[in-house]
Amino acid sequence: MALAIFDLDNTLIANDSDYLWGEFLVDKGYVDADHFREQNAKFYEDYKSGNLDIFAYQRFALKPLSQQSMETLHEWHKQFMQEYIEPIILPKAQAMVDHHKNNGDRVMIITATNTFITRPIGERYGITELLGTEGEIKDGRYTGEVAGTPTFQHGKVTRLNSWLAENDETLEGSYFYSDSHNDLPLLELVSHPVIVNGDDKLLEIAKQRDWPLMDMRQ
Incomplete structure (x- = not known):
């Protein structure tokens, strides 16, 4: 049994869930459209170029979550899944996930996107093991701050190493599927x-x- 790790955005799905969540917030009128879309696009370009300030971005992304109740956020996410994520689910990605499960491999997602956005997408693929950037929660609400180490670039390795130690797992025979040069630290680590x-x-x-x-x- 090996560990089969998948990136999420542009790997398991045919777009970037973090960016699309921002578009969803704009399209539904939940945020100031012009300012938010401009900032969202800039951060996305920074990500693609490898120059993203992950803490600055996550504070930007988590702020709208801090302004709503968990009940409201989960209702928003149901809409988001139906309208923005279902159209970009990839059958071939699902088949690869199922292939590893059938081989007895342990399947997980590691993504820089926060877990509020990504956990339901992982569950859509039948993946419950997920490491993502965690938003801080106090008194049942998001604070807008990051909790712990963001799962971005070397942060993915840091978080995975902690998970491996906690779960008595190794990377022997492991796989990592990814689309992004930001994931080189982890790509270089797996088998x-x-x-x-x-x-x-x-x-x-x-x-x-x-x-x-x-x-x-394809």
Whole structure:
């Protein structure tokens, strides 16, 4: 039995859930449209270029959560899943998840996106083991701050190492599926790195290292 790790955005789904959540908030009129969309787009470009300030971004992303009750947020997320996520679910990604499960592998998602957005998406694929950026919660509400280490770049390795120690697991024979050069620290750590619809920077590195390439969108 091996550990099969999946990135989420642009790997298991055909877009970025964090960015789409921002679009959802704008489209529904839950945030100031012009300011939020401008900031959301800027942070997304920073992410793609590898220059994202993860704490600044997460405070931006978590702020709308801090302004609503959990009940309201969960109702919003149901709409979000139906209207924005279901259309970008990838059958080929589901088949790969099921393949690992059938082989007896332990399947998990590691994503930089916060767990409020991503946990229901993981469950949609039948994945309950998830490491994502955690929003701080006090008195039953989000505070708008980050709790612990964000699962971004080297933070994914830090959080995974803690999980491995807590669960008496190893990375022997492990897989990691990802699209992003931001995930190089973890791709270099696993036994079997697999590039899924990789960005240009990651594809160049993958070709140099002869890492396998996969297209989940065909």
